[in-house]
Amino acid sequence: MASALQIMASMGVSAASQFRPHMLHRRIDPYTEHSYAEFYEWLEPGQLLAEPPDTWAADWHATDPDRFTV
Numbered sequence: 001m002a003s004a005l006q007i008m009a010s011m012g013v014s015a016a017s018q019f020r021p022h023m024l025h026r027r028i029d030p031y032t033e034h035s036y037a038e039f040y041e042w043l044e045p046g047q048l049l050a051e052p053p054d055t056w057a058a059d060w061h062a063t064d065p066d067r068f069t070v
Contacts, residue, residue: 020037021035021036021042022035022037026039041053041056043056048060
């Protein structure tokens with residue numbers, strides 16, 4: 001835990017909620033790394049309610065707020 005707190009402090013954050021996708025990186029191979037901002041399509045708050053992007057639309061419209069299954 002102390003090591004994680006040291007790493008967070010060196011990144012300028014004091015809570016996990018302060019991490020942003022561009023701050024975290026994933027190693028792809030021994031010579032390549034990318035930030036998580038490059039891996040996923042990030043949505044603005046409320047975007048799914050207003051107008052889901054085409055890549056999310058089918059899944060979003062198939063959801064049921066009264067039912068959750070795994």
